[in-house]
Amino acid sequence: MKTRKSSPTNGFESAPVGAAEAFTNGPVASDTGSEQALEEVLATYGVAVKARRRQRLPVDFKNPDTLYFVKSGLLILNSVCAGERQQPLSIFYPGDFFMVDLVPPFASADLIAMTEADLVRIRQSSVANSPEDLRMLDKAVGKQTADMFARSNLHIARLSALSSESRVAAFILELGLRTGQVVNDTVTCDLPLSRNDIADYLSLNADTLSRIMTRLKARGVVATIGRSRAIVKSIKKLCRESPICNATMVLHGGTLPQE
């Protein structure tokens, strides 16, 4: 298990990668064989990078060679599209890959760690010498990118086809499945995004989001502990709030209730 040069960037803590840790929730990879192989490639060519909560990793459009693999944590891609306004575009979960090619060419963009996050940085050119490893990596990246595209499409559906309330419900379900503890029909999870972040991501006003949360709480669908924890009282009930919940369950690793 050789490690390559570690060139620290943007104040990220970097260190050689040891054995990859277990992923958090998320959907389970279908073929564990290739997952093993991926971990080896990551360990061989990658450099471990730790991001603190709220840390920003500016997207360097001039450097398409760098690839990041998310080992743990939750990151969000933010772009400055219109004027000074930040627009969250996509959420990155453990198992995802991030690279510059995924970002529309806006004036600026950042990948922001919403929780502490463990990343692995790989210079794709460094893998070029080993065709076998490169194939492995290309395949893993391609597969994950397809999955992210599907999730992106789900997000588009969430934004377009749903009422505000359904949008919020579907989002909480996603977050719960990805980062929460599922116990029977309930989920408890952190809310690593602020109300403003969630509102922007769901294309809502923060005030409106607050009202919607109040309504959902009043209806007994969810509850909150402090500002940054949410409890889904009943997944079934939550699912009734939004028509895209089934697809959300499948894409984000829940077990579909039979009914």
Place this chain on the structure above:
Amino acid sequence: MKTRKSSPTNGFESAPVGAAEAFTNGPVASDTGSEQALEEVLATYGVAVKARRRQRLPVDFKNPDTLYFVKSGLLILNSVCAGERQQPLSIFYPGDFFMVDLVPPFASADLIAMTEADLVRIRQSSVANSPEDLRMLDKAVGKQTADMFARSNLHIARLSALSSESRVAAFILELGLRTGQVVNDTVTCDLPLSRNDIADYLSLNADTLSRIMTRLKARGVVATIGRSRAIVKSIKKLCRESPICNATMVLHGGTLPQE
């Protein structure tokens, strides 16, 4: 140039693929060497498929092996998310690949040809015997998927960060750059989507879209010929209508005006 078994599906006309034709507008591929190689792989393993205007290709979630390459035309991925409502999610242009993995697991989804379209169907398993060709294909698919993800993010930005009018402006710019004839600062292009389709895609009401078009026409930004052709009177003027136009230009192959 060997051709594989052609198993016709859903009334699509199928035929062995000859030499791939030139792509239409769109951004230019950076390395023509690998583009050549891709055409060869497509010619070797692919089956040509022609889609008529408005033809639906139902997405078969049980068949992840099939890959489609878009040679010409414009297709749109439609999902049934909420109730009976159709929701357009993504547009596929020449150069794009389509596969089941890209589609969120909704109750049903269709790929609909909005213009006559030439596709190439490939069974990925049929390429498995040649590691060299498989690598080539995987790489091409991966790269294109990343690009489509970026476009998807741009669409999310368009839906979230923009006023309705800006949304429409950005969309017309995209369509013009992809399918239209650019002459100096003007573009003439077909509108292969009906007002309803455009409205759904931009998450607007068809009535509202109509009003916005009327406003844009009154302001001299665009004009229409009949129902299915649009003229952008001035790209510069159009760009002033929407903050994401620069990114749209880059991603969809326009030449940025220097100012």
Place this chain on the structure above:
DNA sequence: ACCATTACTTGATAAGTGTCAATGCTTCGC
């Protein structure tokens, strides 16, 4: 443990968009 700061909630109001219905224009078939 306190206070200052920041984040969130809530109310009143306005703006924008969706809905419904009626009308006008295109397009396609004969």
Place this chain on the structure above:
DNA sequence: GCGAAGCATTGACACTTATCAAGTAATGGT
């Protein structure tokens, strides 16, 4: 070239959501 059917436009109205302002709760630092 004509007529019928479908698509697009426009107006009146209702409803959702954004905005602004004020007040309340939570968080973090000393």
